[in-house]
Amino acid sequence: MMARRAVVGFFRQPSSWIFGGLFPLLITAVSASAFSRATSLQGFPDSTSFLQFLLAGTVLQGVLFGSINASTDLALDIENGFMDRLLASPVSRVSILVSRLAGAATYGAGITLFYIIVFAVFGARVEGGIGGMTVIMLLMVTMAIGVGGYGAALGLRTGSAEAVGNSFPLIFILLFISSAFFPVETMSGAYKQVAQLNPITFVVDASRHQVLVGFDISEALVGLGVAVAFAATTLALALTQLRRRLADTA
Amino acid sequence: MTTAPASTNQPGPGQGSGQGPDFAGSSISSEGRVPIGPVIGILIRRGLIAITRIPAAIGPILIMPIFFMVAFAGSYSAIVAIPGFPTDNILSWFVPYACVQGAAFGGMGTGFSTARDIESGFYDRLLLAPIKRISLVLGALGGSMVRSLLPLVTVLPLGLILGADLPSLLGLALLTLTCVMVGAVTGLWALGVVYRLRSQRSLGLVQVGIFATLFLSIGQVPLAVMQGWLHGAARINPTTNLLRMARQGFLDDGVTWELTWPGLVAGTVMIAGLSLWAGTGFRKVQQ
Numbered sequence: 001m002m003a004r005r006a007v008v009g010f011f012r013q014p015s016s017w018i019f020g021g022l023f024p025l026l027i028t029a030v031s032a033s034a035f036s037r038a039t040s041l042q043g044f045p046d047s048t049s050f051l052q053f054l055l056a057g058t059v060l061q062g063v064l065f066g067s068i069n070a071s072t073d074l075a076l077d078i079e080n081g082f083m084d085r086l087l088a089s090p091v092s093r094v095s096i097l098v099s100r101l102a103g104a105a106t107y108g109a110g111i112t113l114f115y116i117i118v119f120a121v122f123g124a125r126v127e128g129g130i131g132g133m134t135v136i137m138l139l140m141v142t143m144a145i146g147v148g149g150y151g152a153a154l155g156l157r158t159g160s161a162e163a164v165g166n167s168f169p170l171i172f173i174l175l176f177i178s179s180a181f182f183p184v185e186t187m188s189g190a191y192k193q194v195a196q197l198n199p200i201t202f203v204v205d206a207s208r209h210q211v212l213v214g215f216d217i218s219e220a221l222v223g224l225g226v227a228v229a230f231a232a233t234t235l236a237l238a239l240t241q242l243r244r245r246l247a248d249t250a
Numbered sequence: 251m252t253t254a255p256a257s258t259n260q261p262g263p264g265q266g267s268g269q270g271p272d273f274a275g276s277s278i279s280s281e282g283r284v285p286i287g288p289v290i291g292i293l294i295r296r297g298l299i300a301i302t303r304i305p306a307a308i309g310p311i312l313i314m315p316i317f318f319m320v321a322f323a324g325s326y327s328a329i330v331a332i333p334g335f336p337t338d339n340i341l342s343w344f345v346p347y348a349c350v351q352g353a354a355f356g357g358m359g360t361g362f363s364t365a366r367d368i369e370s371g372f373y374d375r376l377l378l379a380p381i382k383r384i385s386l387v388l389g390a391l392g393g394s395m396v397r398s399l400l401p402l403v404t405v406l407p408l409g410l411i412l413g414a415d416l417p418s419l420l421g422l423a424l425l426t427l428t429c430v431m432v433g434a435v436t437g438l439w440a441l442g443v444v445y446r447l448r449s450q451r452s453l454g455l456v457q458v459g460i461f462a463t464l465f466l467s468i469g470q471v472p473l474a475v476m477q478g479w480l481h482g483a484a485r486i487n488p489t490t491n492l493l494r495m496a497r498q499g500f501l502d503d504g505v506t507w508e509l510t511w512p513g514l515v516a517g518t519v520m521i522a523g524l525s526l527w528a529g530t531g532f533r534k535v536q537q
Binding site: 176 | 314317320321324325326327328329331332465466470471475476477478479480481
């Protein structure tokens with residue numbers, strides 16, 4: 001019931017998902033036109049078009065932006081006192097967190113499907129077929145839960161929706177210093193080293209392989225492993241912050 | 251015309267509150283109004299003080315351009331190898347763009363300050379003050395133009411340290427002129443929106459306008475490298491001419507009149523058009 005409330009509440013506020021949903025498409029439309037000749041550069045994979053190359057990065061961008069917005073709702077619950085009412089009722093404490101993450105996961109699945117369809121309309125399809133799309137969906141939902149967990153931890157720690165919203169630039173920085181928009185092989189120096197270690201690079205590369213080459217379980221497992229580790233870390237953080245808040249409230 | 255110290259008989263709005271402009275040091279004309287010059291100066295100073303008092307205001311002007319400069323130069327470092335790219339130094343391409351971007355957001359900050367004043371009711375007190383009302387617009391515009399210079403003292407030195415080519419003095423002067431023009435353009439755009447919608451939330455619309463104008467230009471790659479619909483959009487976007495003027499001192503071909511005059515014309519026309527936009531908006535806010 002609480003998960004349903006979180007999902008419905010999120011989609012009832014278009015302002016919290018329209019920007020996150022459309023902004024990545026705008027960036028992609030500009031980048032596909034600006035950098036289309038870059039596919040001839042050394043280090044670029046043999047992709048049919050720059051648009052197809054961008055698919056994985058764009059989907060992850062939409063998922064990250066939307067998930068951080070979804071997790072601000074938990075901080076809003078704290079700000080408006082709804083959290084105190086939940087804590088006074090006989091509900092499982094963990095369900096408070098899980099229900100909010102369900103909102104992020106549902107959004108992640110929805111936006112992934114939406115972007116795959118939009119890209120297909122413009123000629124950029126997933127070479128891996130249904131199997132590849134399933135891998136991308138799993139990766140993105142896991143990342144949505146991971147970012148949702150990070151937002152929830154921040155929201156529980158600060159109790160401020162503004163603080164969660166202000167963490168948006170950090171997500172943006174992580175996304176940029178990765179292979180989301182250009183392959184790591186074309187980068188150089190310290191920037192390249194950071195991008196190679198960035199977990200987002202692993203997730204994007206695993207998704208991109210399904211888009212450009214085809215379904216590949218070994219590539220998928222590498223990306224999924226990193227995504228699950230990321231989600232487990234942020235969930236542990238969120239649970240720690242939930243326990244701390246419960247202890248403070250008691 | 252006789253003048254008298256205002257501090258003795260005409261305390262300015264906000265005086266003593268520690269928040270508003272203090273017109274007490276200005277002289278008053280025979281019509282009982284503080285001359286326009288000192289008022290503009292005080293309003294510009296107030297706008298600059300607001301930056302130090304509201305740390306969030308620093309982000310868009312200084313931190314975001316630095317981030318974009320580093321991120322673009324790092325991610326897109328290979329694009330200089332594309333035939334037709336006018337430099338082989340990616341930082342020389344993105345440093346002027348980051349400065350112009352910071353200048354644009356400096357102008358938007360003026361919109362934020364004005365919207366805050368309107369929402370808090372302080373702008374009503376300014377409108378009732380014994381000052382020429384046009385000085386409120388000119389003061390805000392002056393604030394935008396001064397703010398637009400801030401990226402030049404932060405982003406530019408950092409870019410040069412990281413490896414951007416040192417421009418000639420003329421190139422530096424043209425970058426400075428472009429930043430001031432862009433600060434004026436975005437300041438007028440923001441004021442026009444804020445005067446009409448009278449809310450800080452309206453700044454979202456201002457941001458969209460600024461982002462769209464910058465994205466649909468030669469911000470990331472030159473026209474010769476672009477393909478498809480963006481090429482057509484960037485070709486007619488006047489911001490493209492401003493960026494050409496700003497960048498030329500950093501690029502291999504150096505400063506030329508052919509790349510300068512279209513930028514000057516574009517900047518002048520944009521300022522004239524948006525002055526009309528802000529002026530008609532200001533009339534609405536007075537009603």
